[in-house]
Amino acid sequence: MTGAIKYLPARTFVAVAFAVFGFVGLIVWGEYSSWRSQVARIEADLMQTAKALVQHADDTVDMAKFPLAALITQIEQERGGPGMPAKLTQVMRRQVDTTPWLGALAVIDADGKMVATSSRIDAGAANFSDREYFVFHQSSDTLEPVLGRPLKxxxxxxxxxxxxxxxxxxxxxxxxxxxxxxxxxxxTNFFQGFSLGSEGSFLLVRRDGVVLARAPFLQTLLGSSISSDDLFTTHLRQRHSGSYHFVSSIDDTQRIGGFYQSERSGMVGLAAVSQSEALATWMKGARIRWMSCFVLVAITGFLVWRWRRQIMLRRASEALLVAREAEFRLLAEGSADLIQRFNGHGIREYLSPSVREIFGVDAEAMLGTHILENLHEDDHDAVTQVMTRLREGSTRENMIVRRKRADGRQIWLETTLNRLPGGTGGTDIRIVAVTRDVTRQKNLQEELDALANTDELTQLANRRSFNIHFEDMVLQAAQQRTPLSVLMIDADRFKFFNDTYGHAAGDDCLRAIANVVRGSILRSKHLAARYGGEEFAVLLPDTNGAGALKAAENIRQRVAGLQLPHEKNPPWGYVTISIGTATFHPARGDRLTTAELFERADHALYRAKNSGRNRVAAAEQEAAMATGRPDIKSV
Structure with a gap:
């Protein structure tokens, strides 16, 4: 009997010690997961920021093609004529005055002398034949615009x-x-509009590694090559976007960087933050949690020492259970995150006091409620699947869901669910969930996505967004065997409109046309986009050729009905548009790529223009005439 009395406290001590180490392990694992989640969120935000920066740079460079094209057209028209430099100067100054992002336009002759410039500073005897871009074009036959190195x-x-x-x-x-x-x-001022902390930095690099811009501004870095850095030698060879950790060669700061390379221009953006600065808030909270954990472990050790003095196993076991519950509650109540405990049925058994801040209700009101209560109905299936996996043996699951607060506001929640040891499986388990509000991060991500996919002038979808939706809609039409129509819209003689009324009036005209196009879209699945310059495009899923012609004619008539003055657009004297339509009919056996469907609509547009403008032409008309079916007509 005496030996049994001595053995029971020893067994109790081992059991309690195992529980403590398990509890500490759970805390350590939770802290590590929290740290990884924090780093992952920072990396995702940096990648999104880098993507937004590169897309802004792409759009800015692409917009330079229009004044350059207009300038070269003017040169070809005025070549050899009297007063050509003065006319070019007038055109360039008008373009620069109406384009905020454009610093200057200039024309340099074959000898490197400046023929005309928008700048009001006298060029004097300055010669530009030593410039890198001049040497490049002198030896290259390409007529495409080229992005050069930064220079003074x-x-x-x-x-x-x-x-x-x-x-x-x-x-x-x-x-x-x-x-x-x-x-x-x-x-660089645009770059600094994104907050990356006092030690953050942005870098814009050409595809060959030449540094184009940096914020904060660093003159010695401009035009230099970083093609030998890890970003180019390792990371960009593996993927076009991502994140990595590195030590800055400029200030020896340990940084977290997010990068993105444009598929369009090859430009690379790198957004980086100081690792210590970015994780400072998390570390502050972690120190408090670690100190609390240390105190709890110390208390537990003291209790275990006290329990070893007890003789009866039941009394020691009950004391241990009470202490473990107290430890859990102390940890949960000291955390800013919401900590919940569920049974295998998904019923809440415990909530930490932070539920008031996150859900807007007291913990008592939530006890006994189901995990699906007040969740967005679109997230029910995902949560049900998570609970099923936990019941079937999974020890850890993560999810991001939407939930309605007590005040009716919808919030986004990131939750990590851990299955506690013990139980026989199935519904006989216990689950601890750590939840935090990530609404701000989700909203920021949605704002960046909107910025990257919207045309600034017309507020329609931009060309990038159009191309993405175009690919998806063609694939969906082929799978569902439903028709898909494309409208290509172009303002008639718009160059003459700009030359006559100025670019500010041209912008107003484009906005008016965009409003008509937007107002003519009747279904939520339809998409209107500014394709470039004075061109617009409309995607009409579930719309056949007749429906496309009807929609196009409606847009054409409504634009004409605006009666916007355009004296250089005879015989009407007001702004008109021409529209080309093309339709993809999978049910009729059509097998078209997006490029082929777009080309058909584009050819129809040019046929409408060549036929007199202010009209609609359908690609199906050409196909019908080629096969002897003249029953398909353009409006």
Whole structure:
């Protein structure tokens, strides 16, 4: 009997020690998971920021093509004419005055002398034949705009980012260079609109590793090459976007960086934050939690020592259970996150006091409620599947769901669910869930997505968004065997409109056309986008050719009904549009790629323009005429 009395406290001590180590292990695992979640959120935010920056740079560079194209067209029209430099100067100054992001336009002849410029600073005898872009175009036949290295403007002394295009003589020989210059500080000011802390930095790099811009501004880095850095030698070879941790070669700061490479231009954006600064808030909370855990472990050790002095196993076991419950509650009540405990049926058995801050109700009111209560109905299936996996043996699950607060406001919640040891399986289990409110992060992500997919002038979808939806809709139409129609819309003689009324009036005209196009879309699945310049595109799923013609004619008539003055658009004298339509009919055996369907609509648009403008033409008309079926007509 005496030996049994001595053995029972020893068994109790081992059991309690095992529970304590398990509890500490759970805390350590929870802290590690919390740290990984925090780092993952920072990395995701940085990748989204880098993506937004690169897309902004892409859009800015792409927009430079329009003034360059207009400038070269003007040169070809005025070549050899009297007063050509004065006319070019007038055109360039008008374009620069109506384009905030454009610093200057200039034309340089084949000898490197400046023919005309929008700048009011006298170029004097300055020669630009030593510039990298001049040497490149002198030896290259390409007529596409080229993004050059950042450099200092010889006239103003400002740092600029040049976009240049070769000018050919009538015989095809080199005739000079057209230059569009962005003021680099405008680009870095946009970068600094994103908050990355006092030690954060942004970097914009060309596909070959040449540094185009940095914020904070660092002159010595501009134009240098970082192609030998890990970003280019390792990470970009594996994927076009991602994150990594590195030590900055500039200030030796340990940083977390998110990068994104444009598939369109190859430009790379890197958004980075100081690791210590980004994790400072988490570390502050972690120290408090670690101190609490240390205190709890110390208390537990003291209790275990006291319990070893007890003789009866039942009394020691009951004391141990009470102490463990007290430890759990002390930890939960000291945490800013909501800690909940569920049984195997998904019924709440415990909630920490932070439920008042997150859900807007007291813990007592939530006891006994089901995990699905007040969740968004679209998330019910996902939560049910998580609970099923936990009952079937999974020890850890994560989920992000929407829930309605007591005040009716919807919030986003990130929850980590851990299955506690013990139980026989099935519904005989206990689950601890750690929940935090991530509504702000979700809203920020949605705002960045909207910024990356919306045209700033018209507030329609931009070209990038159109291309993404176009691919998805063609695939969906092929799978569901339903028709898909495309409308390509172009403002008639819009260049003359700009030349006559100015670019500000041109912007107002484009907004008016965009409002008509937006107002003509009747279904939520339809998509209207500004494709570029004065071109618009509309995707009409579940719409056949006749429906597309009807929608196009409605848009054409409504634009004409605006009666916007356009004296250079005879015979009407007001703004008109031409529209080309094309329809994909999988049920009729059509097998088209997005490029082929778009090309059909584009050809129909040019047929409408060549037929007199202010009209609608259908790609199906050409196909019908080619097969001897003239029953398909354009409006």
């Amino acid at each position: 403007n010889k006239l103003s002394g400002q740092w600029i980012l040049p976009v240049t295009q070769r000018i050919n003589n009538p015989d095809g020989s080199f005739g000079g260079v057209a230059l569009a210059a962005f003021i680099l500080t405008e680009l």
